[in-house]
Amino acid sequence: MKAFVLYGKGDAHMTTDFPEPSLEPNSVKIAVSYCGLCGTDLHKYEGKGGSRPVVYPVPLGHEASGILVEVGENVRDFRPGDRVAVNPNWYCKKCYFCKNGQNHLCTNSKGVVKGFAEYICPPAENVHKIPDTLSLKHAALAEPLSCCIHGMDLLDMKMGQTVAIIGLGSIGSIFLQLCRIAGAANIIVIEPQESKRKLAEALGATLFLNPSEVDVLEEIHSAGIPNVDRVIECVGFPATMESALEIAGRGAVVVLFGLSPSGSSFPFRQYDAFQKELVIKTSYINPDCTERAIALLDSDLFSPEPLISKVLTMEEMEGELVTRNYFKKGKVLMAVSGQENGTPI
Numbered sequence: 001m002k003a004f005v006l007y008g009k010g011d012a013h014m015t016t017d018f019p020e021p022s023l024e025p026n027s028v029k030i031a032v033s034y035c036g037l038c039g040t041d042l043h044k045y046e047g048k049g050g051s052r053p054v055v056y057p058v059p060l061g062h063e064a065s066g067i068l069v070e071v072g073e074n075v076r077d078f079r080p081g082d083r084v085a086v087n088p089n090w091y092c093k094k095c096y097f098c099k100n101g102q103n104h105l106c107t108n109s110k111g112v113v114k115g116f117a118e119y120i121c122p123p124a125e126n127v128h129k130i131p132d133t134l135s136l137k138h139a140a141l142a143e144p145l146s147c148c149i150h151g152m153d154l155l156d157m158k159m160g161q162t163v164a165i166i167g168l169g170s171i172g173s174i175f176l177q178l179c180r181i182a183g184a185a186n187i188i189v190i191e192p193q194e195s196k197r198k199l200a201e202a203l204g205a206t207l208f209l210n211p212s213e214v215d216v217l218e219e220i221h222s223a224g225i226p227n228v229d230r231v232i233e234c235v236g237f238p239a240t241m242e243s244a245l246e247i248a249g250r251g252a253v254v255v256l257f258g259l260s261p262s263g264s265s266f267p268f269r270q271y272d273a274f275q276k277e278l279v280i281k282t283s284y285i286n287p288d289c290t291e292r293a294i295a296l297l298d299s300d301l302f303s304p305e306p307l308i309s310k311v312l313t314m315e316e317m318e319g320e321l322v323t324r325n326y327f328k329k330g331k332v333l334m335a336v337s338g339q340e341n342g343t344p345i
Helices: 039-045 142-155 170-182 194-203 216-222 238-247 270-276 290-297 314-323
Strands: 003-008 011-015 028-037 063-071 083-086 127-129 162-166 186-190 207-209 230-233 253-256 279-282 308-312 331-335
Touching: 003 314, 011 314, 028 083, 063 142, 083 142, 127 290, 142 170, 142 230, 142 253, 142 290, 162 170, 162 238, 170 186, 170 194, 170 230, 194 207, 207 216, 216 238, 230 238, 238 253, 238 270, 308 314, 314 331
Parallel strands: 162 186, 162 230, 186 207, 230 253, 253 279, 308 331
Antiparallel strands: 003 011, 028 063, 028 331, 063 083, 083 127
């Protein structure tokens, strides 16, 4: 089958003869319509690894939507033609963490979606039907949105609070909308690309600050905001994580959502955090959030289209991994088949 495959560090390209995945009794075969390019894919391409070990060769991509073409012999809840989104994270349901309500920390977990390919065969339990009113293009955002919903759960934001979001890539743009929906009184976006100001304001930001041009804390105080109650860091750079702790006000919760390379670190001034009694959290994947993400994507509350910077073909993805022209602007999708209805051949 045709697939966009990672063969090693810095070596990823399209091939037309990658083996099709096998259909197991409890799995379904999906013709992929769309699949998103994630920051984790870039980490893998750069040889920095992802949430789990990388075994070459492997198709990139895990934010997939598509159309069922075949079901395993034990599958009863799906049929060919179903339009679906897929959760790429499989859990064993037997380990300590699975039995204690923390399945996303499963010690035997594995990724079951390699979405930059014509076909995937995930377990049926990882597959979610989508409403007829939701496009497969937008359904490909279910996975990153579900991860952000988990981040919002950890953020524990209260209505009327002030939230600062560091970084307005696709993840920051999702969090901006979620904070608006959740009732934040002030949403501060901290982003060095001035070109993103209009998007931030359109999505609900009440204050846009370019850290290369202004003193962020001074501007926040000048705006009459007494305290930054919640901070979401969406970049993963040491400097931005350090800034997140500096910007956080007294009693704040800080979620370090951005993924940094394994082994990286940043200065942590414990006394400063102690004086503010900060709660510092990290967010890992998307436990039981996919259905909520699909419901939001299909609602009038959330706007998926402004997040998408470009839809590329499989042939165009190799160049994007090198230049990242569109990734810098928002979410990049690969149109694998690009079909919205019917059963692809």
